Amino acid sequence: MVVIVVLSDFRASRRNRNGGLEQYIKIEELKFKRVSQFKYLGSMITEDNDIKTEVPTRIQLANRGYYGLEKILRHLLSRFGPIYDRQTNEWRKLHNVELQGLFQRPNIVREIAKWKLSWAGHDWRKQGTLVKWVIEEEPNGKRPLERPKLRWEDGVKREVENIEPGVKLREVAEDRDRWQSLAFSGWS
Numbered sequence: 001m002v003v004i005v006v007l008s009d010f011r012a013s014r015r016n017r018n019g020g021l022e023q024y025i026k027i028e029e030l031k032f033k034r035v036s037q038f039k040y041l042g043s044m045i046t047e048d049n050d051i052k053t054e055v056p057t058r059i060q061l062a063n064r065g066y067y068g069l070e071k072i073l074r075h076l077l078s079r080f081g082p083i084y085d086r087q088t089n090e091w092r093k094l095h096n097v098e099l100q101g102l103f104q105r106p107n108i109v110r111e112i113a114k115w116k117l118s119w120a121g122h123d124w125r126k127q128g129t130l131v132k133w134v135i136e137e138e139p140n141g142k143r144p145l146e147r148p149k150l151r152w153e154d155g156v157k158r159e160v161e162n163i164e165p166g167v168k169l170r171e172v173a174e175d176r177d178r179w180q181s182l183a184f185s186g187w188s
Contacts, residue, residue: 113159117183120156124173 025032037046037053044054066073080102082091100107123131135153160169164182173179 114183117156117159118180120153121173121176121179121183124170125176125179 023034025034037044039045044057046053080094080099082093084090085092094102123129123135126132157169160167160172160182163185167182172182
């Protein structure tokens, strides 16, 4: 048996704290001391799972990180924060379109929609898979009383309707090239 020693202490977690436990546990030639608390992976673990010592420590670490980066954050806020509008002589916040222009990154909502449509076409074309069966299957049984959950397929239909109204979803999905052009042209 190979034992890799990471800790030299152990903590007892029982309802009856005294519970007849010895001060040491011996496993082969290794001896572990019983403690009421110890630090493991950056967190203080106590015998009664109390977080009163952990919360102030975490707050102190967060403050140390924030105040260490305060100069950089102030610089970023001055660059990407409110701007002075010379036409209205007022300060205003940047709009999302302006921020996207500054960062020069693609719109994440559009990217997700593209890949969701691409994956939907792939699933509808693929034969004999569990995913295809789940999409085509109509569930049996009673409906729950609350509002029905949003279905993934309804979201895909809504995306396709926004791009090309009146299209038959399943027919277009069978033609791979047309589906790809629909999925990627609608959001370019």
